[in-house]
Amino acid sequence: MGTTEDSAAAPTPAATDWSEVQASPDFAELRRRLRGFVFPMAGLFLAWYLLYVLLADYAHGFMSTKLFGNITVGLLFGLLQFVSTFVITGLYVRFANRVVDPAADKIWHEIEGEQP
Amino acid sequence: MKVLAAGVEGSNPTLNISIFAVFVLITLVIVFRASRSTKTATDFYAAGHSFTGPQNGIAISGDYLSAASFLGIAGAIAIYGYDGFLYSIGFLVAWLVALLLVAELLRNTGRFTMADVLSFRMKQGPVRTAAAISTLAVSFFYLLAQMNGAGGLVALLLGVSGTAGQAVVVAVVGVIMIIYVLVGGMKGTTWVQIIKAVLLIVGAFVMTVWVLGKYGFNLSALLGDAVAHGGKTGEALLGPGKQYGATSTSQLDFLSLGIALVLGTAGLPHVLMRFYTVPTAKEARRSVVWAIVLIGIFYLFTLVLGYGAGALVGPETINGAPGKVNSAAPLLALALGGPILLGLISAVAFATILAVVAGLTITASASFAHDIYVNVIKKGDRSAAKAEVKVARWAAVVIGLVAIVGGIATNGQNVAFLVALAFAIAASANLPTILYTLFWKRFNTTGSLWSIYGGVIITVGLIVFSPVVSGAKTSIFPSAHFDWFPLSNPGLVSIPLSFLLGYLGTVLGKDRADEAKYAEMEVRAITGAHAAQAVHH
Numbered sequence: 001m002g003t004t005e006d007s008a009a010a011p012t013p014a015a016t017d018w019s020e021v022q023a024s025p026d027f028a029e030l031r032r033r034l035r036g037f038v039f040p041m042a043g044l045f046l047a048w049y050l051l052y053v054l055l056a057d058y059a060h061g062f063m064s065t066k067l068f069g070n071i072t073v074g075l076l077f078g079l080l081q082f083v084s085t086f087v088i089t090g091l092y093v094r095f096a097n098r099v100v101d102p103a104a105d106k107i108w109h110e111i112e113g114e115q116p
Numbered sequence: 117m118k119v120l121a122a123g124v125e126g127s128n129p130t131l132n133i134s135i136f137a138v139f140v141l142i143t144l145v146i147v148f149r150a151s152r153s154t155k156t157a158t159d160f161y162a163a164g165h166s167f168t169g170p171q172n173g174i175a176i177s178g179d180y181l182s183a184a185s186f187l188g189i190a191g192a193i194a195i196y197g198y199d200g201f202l203y204s205i206g207f208l209v210a211w212l213v214a215l216l217l218v219a220e221l222l223r224n225t226g227r228f229t230m231a232d233v234l235s236f237r238m239k240q241g242p243v244r245t246a247a248a249i250s251t252l253a254v255s256f257f258y259l260l261a262q263m264n265g266a267g268g269l270v271a272l273l274l275g276v277s278g279t280a281g282q283a284v285v286v287a288v289v290g291v292i293m294i295i296y297v298l299v300g301g302m303k304g305t306t307w308v309q310i311i312k313a314v315l316l317i318v319g320a321f322v323m324t325v326w327v328l329g330k331y332g333f334n335l336s337a338l339l340g341d342a343v344a345h346g347g348k349t350g351e352a353l354l355g356p357g358k359q360y361g362a363t364s365t366s367q368l369d370f371l372s373l374g375i376a377l378v379l380g381t382a383g384l385p386h387v388l389m390r391f392y393t394v395p396t397a398k399e400a401r402r403s404v405v406w407a408i409v410l411i412g413i414f415y416l417f418t419l420v421l422g423y424g425a426g427a428l429v430g431p432e433t434i435n436g437a438p439g440k441v442n443s444a445a446p447l448l449a450l451a452l453g454g455p456i457l458l459g460l461i462s463a464v465a466f467a468t469i470l471a472v473v474a475g476l477t478i479t480a481s482a483s484f485a486h487d488i489y490v491n492v493i494k495k496g497d498r499s500a501a502k503a504e505v506k507v508a509r510w511a512a513v514v515i516g517l518v519a520i521v522g523g524i525a526t527n528g529q530n531v532a533f534l535v536a537l538a539f540a541i542a543a544s545a546n547l548p549t550i551l552y553t554l555f556w557k558r559f560n561t562t563g564s565l566w567s568i569y570g571g572v573i574i575t576v577g578l579i580v581f582s583p584v585v586s587g588a589k590t591s592i593f594p595s596a597h598f599d600w601f602p603l604s605n606p607g608l609v610s611i612p613l614s615f616l617l618g619y620l621g622t623v624l625g626k627d628r629a630d631e632a633k634y635a636e637m638e639v640r641a642i643t644g645a646h647a648a649q650a651v652h653h
Contacts, residue, residue: 052205060355111645
């Protein structure tokens with residue numbers, strides 16, 4: 001059994017100056033882009049969800065309007081919540097794979113590379 | 117205490133129990149195999165960080181989709197129509213909070229528990245204790261609701277009536293759960309959840325196709341038939357308001373519930389702990405993607421199953437059956453495929469309870485052993501870390517026994533509010549603290565303590581003074597009157613207040629945030645540097 005003890009939560013070796021990495025332009029740029037994506041996106045889906053809940057809660061007539069056959073506005077909006085959840089998931093994964101991972105890996109190698 | 121009548125008519129208890137026994141046998145074999153590679157604390161709590169993203173994603177859906185979300189939501193849609201559907205949307209959208217803001221950062225900074233992250237840059241003792249108390253409270257309320265549900269479910273599915281018989285079943289469920297956790301640790305628990313998720317989703321898929329097939333795969337025709345069988349108010353099934361639209365208080369209550377559902381998921385400790393079972397943040401991301409897809413598809417199935425039960429079984433038959441709304445999905449199985457399909461679906465419902473309670477028990481025992489015993493009582497002493505797994509196993513036994521006693525003591529009472537309470541505490545005490553810890557540089561120990569304790573105390577306090585506990589016919593004490601808070605779901609008040617308390621504690625507290633620790637946490641959270649590595653056996 002080749003156990004590697006976890007390094008997390010163990011005292012950090014003094015070799016890495018975290019504040020220095022935090023202040024580096026590469027890290028600042030990565031953090032800016034990450035926050036620039038996740039915060040607006042979180043705001044967006046929460047607002048859209050809240051709008052949906054408020055409509056379902058207070059606009060019964062509108063939500064019960066039949067669009068075609070027995071499919072109502074409410075049902076369509078509900079299904080659109082599923083669609084938007086899947087779409088945002090896809091967008092985030094694409095963003096993370098293309099933008100976050102390469103930049104994070106670069107900094108990771110700079111940190112872990114110093115202390116083999 | 118009401119004694120439930122015999123089970124669903126046409127059900128064959130021997131067949132149901134046999135199918136369930138086969139599930140238990142198979143999972144026990146797997147759990148015992150998993151025990152061979154469960155030695156260290158990392159193995160026991162986090163399955164050696166060695167599951168893949170897809171495996172963990174399936175396990176997450178197995179951990180998350182409780183019997184309430186299967187039987188309860190399908191039944192609510194059958195009876196109340198559209199309003200039942202609202203729950204599933206909240207439960208699904210909530211995963212975006214976990215995906216965008218929590219999962220990866222948490223995986224990179226912690227090892228085993230939620231408290232690992234919350235106490236990372238704070239004063240260890242007080243913040244860990246607070247986070248552990250919140251973890252134990254959420255897990256225990258959730259666990260109690262599940263164990264209580266197990267008693268009611270057997271009446272329905274196995275035809276076990278009478279409190280003594282139901283007590284025996286609750287005890288059996290509890291003992292199997294303890295064995296899973298004790299023997300298999302997180303690895304065993306994860307496999308149980310994976311098997312259950314596959315069974316549940318395949319079962320729901322088969323029934324969904326079956327129902328749709330009866331209507332030529334025309335959803336509108338299915339809805340029309342549900343309306344036709346819905347009696348005088350059948351038309352109302354297609355729009356919102358049948359369950360929550362009665363008064364302005366019930367509307368506000370629904371808004372409150374909707375907010376707690378969407379913000380609670382990413383603060384549920386048993387959900388957070390699952391992110392530690394994978395080796396990297398990227399795998400944590402893949403886990404959530406798999407979970408979102410599986411959970412989303414499952415809730416689409418329940419939409420069809422709910423309206424299908426309304427159309428093919430009818431609300432009167434459902435309301436007349438033991439277990440009422442919970443019997444909609446089993447009755448639909450019986451109408452479609454006779455006793456054999458009913459037996460399969462019953463066994464799946466049981467497997468669901470087992471997988472969820474096992475996940476809750478390992479979370480609570482990990483928090484007790486890792487947070488309270490090792491890091492608070494023994495102050496992170498290395499010799500204590502050796503005894504850690506032993507303490508966790510004992511904690512699992514004690515928690516399991518308490519859950520059995522609680523499940524039997526509350527048998528026959530409606531404790532569905534406990535699930536809403538667990539979500540409300542997770543959304544109030546845990547989520548604000550997690551977000552502040554990860555994203556707000558100034559956030560400090562005082563802020564953490566205010567938001568965690570404030571969230572727990574306000575949420576529980578509001579429930580105590582709500583119609584859940586007194587003043588209404590359905591209350592625990594119907595004749596007492598201390599119900600000055602009108603809502604049964606406290607989230608609307610408790611979540612903003614907890615965010616505010618976290619802010620005020622930080623601004624007013626005398627302690628300063630540890631900037632060096634924040635730098636370390638932020639860099640590690642985003643880059644994955646020094647993250648806990650997978651164990652290779």
